[in-house]
Amino acid sequence: xxxxxxxxxxxxQVEKALARRNGxxxxxxxxxxxxxxRKVLADWEALNRRSNEISDLFKMGKAAKEEIEAxxxxxxxxxKRREELEQTKRxxxxxxxxxxxxxxxxxxxxxxxxxxxxxxxxVKVWGELPKIVNPKHHxxxxxxxxxxxxxxGVKLAESRFTVLMHMGARIERALMxxxxxxxxxxxxxxxxxxxxxxxxxxxxxxxxxxxxxxFYKCVDDELYLVPTAEVPVTNLYRDEILEEANLPIYHCAxxxxxxxEAGAAGKDTRGYxxxxxxxxxxxxxxxxxxxxxxxxxxxxxxxxxxxxxxELPYRRVxxxxxxxxxxxxxxxxxxxxxxxQDKYREIxxxxxxxxxxxxxANLRYRPADGGKPKYLHTxxxxxxxxxxTLAAILENGQQPDGSVKLPKALVPYLGGITHLQKQEKxxxxxxx
RNA sequence: GGAGAGGUGGCUGAGUGGUCGAAAGCGGCUUCCUGCUAAGAAGUUGUAUGGUCAAAAGCUGUACCGAGAGUUCGAAUCUCUCCCUCUCCGCCA
Numbered sequence: 001x002x003x004x005x006x007x008x009x010x011x012x013q014v015e016k017a018l019a020r021r022n023g024x025x026x027x028x029x030x031x032x033x034x035x036x037x038r039k040v041l042a043d044w045e046a047l048n049r050r051s052n053e054i055s056d057l058f059k060m061g062k063a064a065k066e067e068i069e070a071x072x073x074x075x076x077x078x079x080k081r082r083e084e085l086e087q088t089k090r091x092x093x094x095x096x097x098x099x100x101x102x103x104x105x106x107x108x109x110x111x112x113x114x115x116x117x118x119x120x121x122x123v124k125v126w127g128e129l130p131k132i133v134n135p136k137h138h139x140x141x142x143x144x145x146x147x148x149x150x151x152x153g154v155k156l157a158e159s160r161f162t163v164l165m166h167m168g169a170r171i172e173r174a175l176m177x178x179x180x181x182x183x184x185x186x187x188x189x190x191x192x193x194x195x196x197x198x199x200x201x202x203x204x205x206x207x208x209x210x211x212x213x214x215f216y217k218c219v220d221d222e223l224y225l226v227p228t229a230e231v232p233v234t235n236l237y238r239d240e241i242l243e244e245a246n247l248p249i250y251h252c253a254x255x256x257x258x259x260x261e262a263g264a265a266g267k268d269t270r271g272y273x274x275x276x277x278x279x280x281x282x283x284x285x286x287x288x289x290x291x292x293x294x295x296x297x298x299x300x301x302x303x304x305x306x307x308x309x310x311e312l313p314y315r316r317v318x319x320x321x322x323x324x325x326x327x328x329x330x331x332x333x334x335x336x337x338x339x340x341q342d343k344y345r346e347i348x349x350x351x352x353x354x355x356x357x358x359x360x361a362n363l364r365y366r367p368a369d370g371g372k373p374k375y376l377h378t379x380x381x382x383x384x385x386x387x388x389t390l391a392a393i394l395e396n397g398q399q400p401d402g403s404v405k406l407p408k409a410l411v412p413y414l415g416g417i418t419h420l421q422k423q424e425k426x427x428x429x430x431x432x
Numbered sequence: 433g434g435a436g437a438g439g440u441g442g443c444u445g446a447g448u449g450g451u452c453g454a455a456a457g458c459g460g461c462u463u464c465c466u467g468c469u470a471a472g473a474a475g476u477u478g479u480a481u482g483g484u485c486a487a488a489a490g491c492u493g494u495a496c497c498g499a500g501a502g503u504u505c506g507a508a509u510c511u512c513u514c515c516c517u518c519u520c521c522g523c524c525a
Contacts, residue, residue, distance in 0.1 A: 038482080048495080055505055055506040059506075076505095
């Protein structure tokens with residue numbers, strides 16, 4: 001959420017910044033509620049003040065006997081009026097909070113204008129595109145090689161759930177370990193958080209209250225299946241005050257992720273690109289405000305390093321204001337090459353949230369000089385989405401004979417296997 | 433799931449219905465002292481929000497002792513409900 005003081009004092013600038021996003025966000029209703037709230041608050045406080053005065057009179061035994069009855073009556077009056085005011089106050093506060101939590105972050109000045117992904121700016125291209133004649137889609141290769149079983153995934157759950165079979169399961173697990181090891185080596189401390197989180201977490205990182213329909217929820221327990229490890233990891237230090245000396249903090253985490261993909265009907269219906277459940281290794285940073293810009297560049301590099309180690313061609317794009325997520329102040333997407341689609345597809349999203357999430361989640365640090373606690377900055381990036389990585393490995397590594405050459409970096413994680421061959425007969429079940 | 437104990441500031445931990453934003457200790461900050469370090473002495477130190485002020489400081493109002501409701505002129509303190517934590521028992525990978 002945005003700094004209320006900033007909204008009050010630099011209304012115009014905030015409005016301008018928000019106008020760059022899609023969705024017609026405006027802070028006018030919030031300011032209106034703020035005004036109302038302050039008015040009610042002033043009246044309410046005046047009543048409290050008077051009733052405190054009255055009890056002081058009793059306390060000191062100052063109240064003359066003949067006054068006591070009058071004072072008691074006055075208190076009763078105050079109580080009645082206060083209850084009315086409290087009712088109004090509560091209503092305003094509810095609306096205010098909802099408004100406040102529903103306004104997205106302001107884009108960084110460095111973020112380009114634009115309505116959607118067509119206005120994103122390519123800032124970097126890495127790797128040579130493989131030369132493949134009539135490339136097959138990852139899902140075709142995967143079916144041939146016994147990596148995916150889409151039909152049985154649907155049988156077990158519903159559409160957009162997939163079973164990984166045999167080498168598919170092994171590569172997925174290898175990728176998870178490979179990525180965690182890689183980030184661990186760069187100072188990201190590994191964590192394995194709960195996969196179900198409470199509502200406060202979801203509000204803290206900005207998923208709620210705005211996007212209620214996008215997530216899986218356990219109704220009986222008011223718990224949500226995490227849509228990304230960002231949620232539990234960023235909330236690790238919610239309502240805490242960290243020491244400046246301990247910052248920045250780097251974490252990496254593997255979790256499965258669950259998204260309802262509301263509104264994604266018809267998109268990527270085939271294959272392993274868009275699933276309701278997918279695995280991801282996430283990298284998360286808690287940084288000092290003055291260094292978050294630099295940390296963002298480094299974090300993006302750390303995600304890119306995974307693609308490079310896996311020999312996957314990619315590009316980095318700077319998202320335009322209209323394409324950025326709700327909480328982001330600035331965001332780079334990494335897009336990996338899919339030969340059969342003949343295009344780059346998102347595989348990582350690296351964001352700097354500024355203090356936006358920190359305000360929501362009350363994440364603060366105590367400055368080294370002992371001053372008042374300040375909000376820190378949060379950042380995160382996929383490092384990487386594992387399912388899409390697997391798909392990209394299949395497509396980019398496909399050979400004329402139908403096999404798939406696996407990235408060298410992964411071989412030690414696969415017991416020395418260098419190629420994915422067509423399913424051997426010994427396999428108990430042939431995937432469809 | 434059953435029984436019991438408990439939730440107080442950055443942390444530990446006192447708290448009699450009014451003198452309690454709250455003892456004490458730790459930690460932090462400032463100053464002093466010892467050649468440095470260690471140790472010591474004194475002082476200071478919660479958060480949010482409003483007013484006063486050009487602004488800061490200062491002064492000052494209000495709220496906050498897990499959450500909500502109640503009793504009372506007045507609640508950290510008494511009552512009720514809920515949430516959470518801990519201990520023991522049961523169950524369980």
